[in-house]
Amino acid sequence: MTRVTYLVWSVLVLTVIINGISGQEYKIELSSSHVTWRVENKNKSISVAATVPGGIYTDLQNAGIIGNVLDGFNDVLARWVAYDSWTYETKFQVRPEYLEHAASILVLEGVDTVAFLEMNGRPFGLTNNMFVRYVFDIKQYLKAGENELGVRFMSPLEAANARSEKHFTAPQCVPQEYHGECHANQLRKMQASFSWDWGPAFPSVGLWKNVSIEFYNGAIIRTVTTHINRDKFHWYLKIVAHLESGVKKQKVKGYLSAKLSVNAHQSLTIGKHIELWTRDDGKIEAELNMTIHANVISLWWPNGYGEQPLYDLEVGLMNEGESHVSRKQVRIGFRTIELVEDDASTALGNTTGGQGLTFYFKVNGYPLFMKGSNWIPSNILPELGADKEIVDHLLMSARDTHMAMLRVWGGGVYESDYFYQKCDELGILIWQDFLFACAMYPTDAEFLETVQVEIEQNVNRLQHHASIAVWAGNNENEVAIRGNWYNTQPEFDRYKSEYIKLYVDVIKPIVERLDPGRRYLVSSPSNGRKSEEDGYIALNPYDAHYGDTHYYNYIADNWDFNIYPQTRFASEYGFQSFPSLKTMRSATNKSADFSLDSDYSKHRQHSPNGNNNIEVQITRHLRLDKNDTDYFRKFVFFSQISQAMSIKAETEFYRQSQADWFTMGALYWQLNDVWQAPSWAGIEYGGKWKMLHYFARRFFAPVLVSPRLTLTGDVDVYLINDRFVPIIDAEIIVDVFNWSSLTPILTQSYPANTEALSSTKQASLDIWKKENKEEILLKFSLKCMGVESPPNYIFPVPLKTVKGLSTPNIRVKLRRLDVSSEDENRFVVTIKTDAIVLFFWLESEVDGHFSDNGLILTEGETQLYFTTKVSTNKKTIQRGISYSYYMH
Structure with missing residues (x-):
């Protein structure tokens, strides 16, 4: 990188808030709620509040x-921003007594990027990694009174190009x-x-996390990691306090203590005197070990399998000769988790499926099927991604649809502390990718050095969370090399x-040293342990x-279970x-844009051949006339039907396959969206549930009757049970309907039993193998005391060819x-x-949420709930409710 001439900064008037951490320790917060920041571009033609x-x-x-970044074509029209250089600057006051401390440390929690x-x-100093917390000793640069801090950002596009000229690594560019x-x-x-197939390019710069200056003597606790094991009667908790002195090669003396709050309003406290020398970087670790009787701890379980009790752990360091204590508090859950990769024949016997290795998560001793989705950043602008209201909505939407795991995808960010805390509270396990995705990566010394810091810091930051289940080195880079995706052959x-140098020689040892209790997978997807052996x-x-x-x-019939x-x-x-x-109207109000052939629609579809792929799937099953004056609205609606039905089929296939292949996880792509455009998401930008997310509540149900139309024309019926108790003496009810009537023409029942945590084929049916298959549909339900399963359906032929479907009278x-x-x-x-x-679909002009949607109505009356975000009278809501359904 080329060092450029620094800009001359204008004088600023500001107020500084000083937070006294304790009697001898101080912190100056430099967030803009406490001081005034400005930002200006390279030629100073723009200078605005920051x-x-x-x-x-x-x-x-x-x-x-610039206008709203997500409006119209603004992702391209505002691209000039990323080609300019920007300087952030502020002024703040320092009292003389602060400079008497041994350490004066500038802490930048997140700098995006060079x-x-x-x-x-x-x-x-300089920065080159937005995922790293930078800590600079600035004692020699500070003075009593007014000080000025400047952060001059290099254009990320120029920085990337400059590095590529020296260290080119495939691919050349995105499509x-x-x-x-x-x-x-x-x-x-x-x-x-820099863009993706589901999102726009906004190559941002900025101080995307907190900035502060710390003044202290002795050492402080920067992070705390916890390592938990158990036997029959006890939990064994090793607590590691990661200390920073701010001074190279310094002796740290003091008293390290830990207090753990447990059940029945009790607490356990331990402590010891420490005397340690820091390393050259001023850091050192100190350990405490605590033994906890199992009687005072309750198990933490993933969502749907139990409760999520969390316990406060406070770690303190009183430096010798000082009156202050550095404290760090975390909340921890007690659970065991293991990724089991054993001989598959132990689970399935010596069958075709029994070859190879298992791959499943065992939590608290139980093999659990992981239901869930993939998480992308909640906002394309990283500084907005930690918005608590948005994070809450998305994570609770995952919880409410029975999800137990989310995969934090490797092309985004390590999420905020709040995100992982919320996952701990909701019981959502996290498959955490490290942030390498769909590319080869350079391995020059500068790159590897910053990666080492990144991995160490983020493992230490996240390790104590009960929700972290597994680490993965990258997204799709192993298959990219083997598949020659980027002409690397x-x-x-x-x-x-x-590849091996980065993910195996550099990252793997760091993870296994800092978090030996969790599995590190080199890539996703991969063959796991087998890939390592190969x-x-x-x-x-x-x-x-x-x-x-x-x-x-996207080519085969995605409603067909048999293609997967x-x-x-x-x-x-x-x-x-x-x-x-x-949702689309929040990005454009031009009627001409609402057409598949419009420049706007083409611009927003980032997946090559994406609209054609959607259309192929729609027209396999639904009748859609391009000459219809309402074509675009129907295309949008039908695309959501097709997506929901396709992911339903694939998900239920995976859940069924627990029976004969020991398939133990289904995480569909993707949970959320970053803008108003075609994508794989089940929740739209802004938080509105698509039909897919409503379907997920049903196809992820803890108990589910799941039929599969086979290639031979039979219907195999599975009973899936994600509970810890078996289902016995149940009945599967099959209702056969003519499309022309709400009264079944035939009802039959079949005995059903299945073990706990299992999927079992109950029967193969041929009751509808007769003429006129296009005139009937099958409804499957479960009759069992105290157990519920959502209704499920089989359509024997594509819906566009059914006969007897009549226009309903709906109220x-x-x-x-x-x-x-x-x-x-x-x-x-x-x-x-x-x-x-x-596919009865309700919409409301009043902001709110329906308890169910996208329904197959086979009864004369159905009830559900609508909850508004704010108090509104009934008449206003009633006037604003509309509905759609499939009809040909």
């Missing part, structure tokens, strides 16, 4: 320099359909900020060597007998759909729920129909 934590796009948007730092006109930028793999920066040996680049990383797989197929390959663990799979018209009525005042925003919605209705 926000810290924040970023350049939000600052320019707030100043009116920046040069100055204090009072004197350069003192042109992404409307993105090149060489994101050269920077330790959110890879998706001519240099295969080079790229394999660099030299880390397997001949077939998608081998169904090992590890995890990512599977996408077996796998031990499906960690990615999905299909696109359009967001609702309501929708609303009434306020007659309960306590705390539910005043909840309403009962009653739907009445005189005919079968397919």
